[in-house]
Amino acid sequence: MADVKVDLAKCEGAGVCAEVCPMNVYDMVEIGGKKKAQATRAADCIICMACVNGCPAAAITVE
Numbered sequence: 908m909a910d911v912k913v914d915l916a917k918c919e920g921a922g923v924c925a926e927v928c929p930m931n932v933y934d935m936v937e938i939g940g941k942k943k944a945q946a947t948r949a950a951d952c953i954i955c956m957a958c959v960n961g962c963p964a965a966a967i968t969v970e
């Protein structure tokens with residue numbers, strides 16, 4: 908199973924991951940008053956790397 912990690916310190920809440928993910932892995936949530944990506948359905952990840960390549964903050968790693 909893929910290990911999907913969002914570095915919340917880097918995440919700027921752009922939401923690109925949630926838009927490009929073909930498996931709908933991400934939810935955008937409010938954490939400390941800021942929008943952040945959460946890999947809620949990481950178990951569905953097919954390791955396509957679209958989120959890693961699309962994230963403008965380089966906040967995502969998938970292994």
Ligand code: SF4
Nearest residue numbers: 928952953955956958
């Ligand atoms: S690697 Fe692909 S399937 Fe996995 S979370 Fe990122 S965009 Fe979604």
